Amino acid sequence: MNIRTRLTVLFALLVGSILLLFSLSIYYLFDQYREREFYERLRQNAFATAKLLENVEVSGITEEMLQQIEINYMSFYKGHVTIYLPNNRILHSTDSKQEPVTLQFLDQVRSGKEIFQRKGEVETLGVRYPDNHNRDLVVVATAIDRYGFTKLQSLRDILFFSCLGSMGIVLLAGWFFAGDALKPVSHIIDQVNAISATNIYARLHVGRPKDELAKLAVTFNEMLNRLEQAFILQKNFVSHASHELRTPLTVMIGQVEVALMQTRNETEYKQALESVLEEGNKMNKLVNGLLELARVNADAGTLSFKPVRIDEQLWQARSQLLKKNREYRIDIEYENLPGTEEELIIMGEESLLQMAFQNLIENGCKYSKDHAITVTLNVGPDHVQLTFTDHGYGIPPDDIPHLFEPFFRSETTSGIIGHGIGLALTQRIISIHKGHIRVDSEIGQGTRFGVTLPVRKTANVEKTIAFEVDE
Numbered sequence: 001m002n003i004r005t006r007l008t009v010l011f012a013l014l015v016g017s018i019l020l021l022f023s024l025s026i027y028y029l030f031d032q033y034r035e036r037e038f039y040e041r042l043r044q045n046a047f048a049t050a051k052l053l054e055n056v057e058v059s060g061i062t063e064e065m066l067q068q069i070e071i072n073y074m075s076f077y078k079g080h081v082t083i084y085l086p087n088n089r090i091l092h093s094t095d096s097k098q099e100p101v102t103l104q105f106l107d108q109v110r111s112g113k114e115i116f117q118r119k120g121e122v123e124t125l126g127v128r129y130p131d132n133h134n135r136d137l138v139v140v141a142t143a144i145d146r147y148g149f150t151k152l153q154s155l156r157d158i159l160f161f162s163c164l165g166s167m168g169i170v171l172l173a174g175w176f177f178a179g180d181a182l183k184p185v186s187h188i189i190d191q192v193n194a195i196s197a198t199n200i201y202a203r204l205h206v207g208r209p210k211d212e213l214a215k216l217a218v219t220f221n222e223m224l225n226r227l228e229q230a231f232i233l234q235k236n237f238v239s240h241a242s243h244e245l246r247t248p249l250t251v252m253i254g255q256v257e258v259a260l261m262q263t264r265n266e267t268e269y270k271q272a273l274e275s276v277l278e279e280g281n282k283m284n285k286l287v288n289g290l291l292e293l294a295r296v297n298a299d300a301g302t303l304s305f306k307p308v309r310i311d312e313q314l315w316q317a318r319s320q321l322l323k324k325n326r327e328y329r330i331d332i333e334y335e336n337l338p339g340t341e342e343e344l345i346i347m348g349e350e351s352l353l354q355m356a357f358q359n360l361i362e363n364g365c366k367y368s369k370d371h372a373i374t375v376t377l378n379v380g381p382d383h384v385q386l387t388f389t390d391h392g393y394g395i396p397p398d399d400i401p402h403l404f405e406p407f408f409r410s411e412t413t414s415g416i417i418g419h420g421i422g423l424a425l426t427q428r429i430i431s432i433h434k435g436h437i438r439v440d441s442e443i444g445q446g447t448r449f450g451v452t453l454p455v456r457k458t459a460n461v462e463k464t465i466a467f468e469v470d471e
Contacts, residue, residue, distance in 0.1 A: 003185075004178045011174035016167050023159040030155055034148040035123075039116050041076075042125040046141040049081045050129040053092055078122075079143030086110075086135050101126065101140055109138045121149060184213045192220065200228050248279040255279075305347040305433075310384050310453065311377060313350060317357035318375075321365070328365040329372040338379040346384060346453050348433050356429040357386075359422035360449050364390035368446070379455075386451040394443035403439060 080095035088106055101124075109115055109126040116125050121144045129137045191204045203224060204217040259272040311332075318330045338344055364373030368390040376387040395403065404427040430437045435453040 004175070004182055007178035007181070008171065008174040011177065012167065012171050015170045015174075016163075019163050019166055019170075023163055027152075027156060027159060031152055034145065034152060035118075038123060038143075038145040038148055039125060042116075042123070042141045042143060043114075043127060045076070045079075046081060046125060046127050046139040047129060049092075049141075050083060050131070050137060050139045053083060076143035077146035079141070081139060081141045083129075084138040084140070086137075091137065106138050109140075110136050121145075184211075188213065188217055188220070195224065197231070200224065200231055248283040251279045252276045252283075305349055307345045308348045308350055308353060309341070309344050310346055310353075310386070311344050313353045314357055314375060314377065314386070317354045317361060320354070321358055321361055325362075325365070325371075327371050328361075329370070330361055330365065331372070331374045333374060333376050335376050335378040343379045343455060344384065346433070346455055348453070352429045353433070356426040356451075359426045360388045360451070363422060364388050364392070364447070364449075367392040382455055384453050384455055386453075388449040388451070389446065390448075391446040394445055395439070395441040395447055396443065397441075400439050400441065404437075 080093065082093040082095075083091040084106055085091050088103065105115060105126060109128050112128060114125070114127050116123070118124075122142060123145060124140060124142045126138060126140045129139050131137055188204055191202075195202050203221045255272050255275045259269060264272075311334075314332055318332060321328055321330065361373055361375065365371045370391065373388060373390045376389070378385040378387070404423050427437055430451055430453070433453055435451060437452075438450045439447065440450070441447040
């Protein structure tokens with residue numbers, strides 16, 4: 001069952017239930033009104049008959065009195081009245097075939113209780129009437145409310161056919177109403193189906209701003225924005241990766257071809273091999289960076305983190321870089337000394353943290369004229385903040401939003417060897433450690449990278465703890 005049919009059925013059931021309840025209420029209230037009205041008529045006629053016979057014994061009833069009594073009951077269908085004496089003898093009855101009543105019925109009426117009962121269509125009323133002779137007479141009036149029941153039957157028919165016709169109208173109106181309500185959904189579906197990789201820039205039309213379907217369209221557009229960005233990044237990634245890999249391969253092939261064009265001496269062959277080795281090392285570094293980036297993106301949810309001292313990772317990253325580049329000057333400063341060792345402990349993966357810190361430190365040294373960087377460690381109550389400050393060329397404001405895109409390189413640093421993978425890898429590592437990274441830079445003054453990581457306090461530093469990582 002599609003949504004339109006489901007909405008139509010639900011709408012019809014809802015309105016039908018309301019109509020049925022409304023009709024039953026009207027029918028019930030009218031039946032109660034008919035019963036009360038007929039009760040009052042029987043009561044008035046019962047007292048009128050008793051009053052007419054009040055001072056007359058059974059033998060003294062005249063023909064005129066009988067006619068008057070008959071006239072009183074002419075308005076009732078099959079109506080008659082019976083008057084009982086205190087000894088339960090019949091003082092007068094308009095019908096020899098009157099409905100018999102029980103002694104209990106007569107006793108209850110004499111006690112002052114008016115009884116109104118119904119058997120099929122026949123309704124009976126019993127009332128107590130004290131006459132001038134201090135006798136408690138019981139007047140029992142019986143009749144059928146033919147006109148009332150006829151009106152009730154007509155009302156029942158009217159309500160039944162009205163509900164039946166209304167349900168047909170409701171179904172028809174509900175079908176068109178559901179179709180009109182779901183028309184924007186169909187429009188959205190058509191627009192979404194028309195979007196593909198060739199026109200991923202297309203967006204859904206947003207109707208009334210406060211409409212829920214408009215909010216759905218906005219949500220789809222936001223998702224399409226993210227998909228478009230991911231699509232562009234992936235496209236650029238493949239393009240840049242191909243270009244970065246092709247350059248060293250082209251150089252290597254060219255060097256080998258030149259070396260093979262003619263016989264050369266040992267020194268020339270050695271120079272050619274060294275050139276090929278240099279390009280091979282560049283390509284190896286690029287491939288390793290790509291593999292690390294892919295591993296971090298793919299395996300972030302399966303990493304097992306354990307307590308790690310953040311300052312130890314910084315010193316180890318510093319030591320590794322100084323072994324490879326002795327001209328680098330790396331200073332690590334504590335802005336405020338922590339009171340306990342636990343304040344320096346975070347939950348993380350050592351090799352990834354070292355890789356992130358090495359990338360930030362190496363970038364700072366590489367892009368600084370003096371090859372120097374200062375790392376400041378600031379410990380807060382629930383976080384550790386690292387600041388990497390250099391005095392390099394600075395980054396143009398327009399380039400800062402793209403720094404963490406793979407293979408992106410600012411024009412100011414295009415002359416320095418690099419591939420543009422380090423910051424993308426660093427940003428991902430910081431992200432999976434539930435931290436964040438920010439950049440402040442000024443042209444000619446240098447750049448400052450700020451990294452904030454949450455502190456995970458634990459009593460047992462040696463215990464390995466696995467926890468979920470946001471992907």
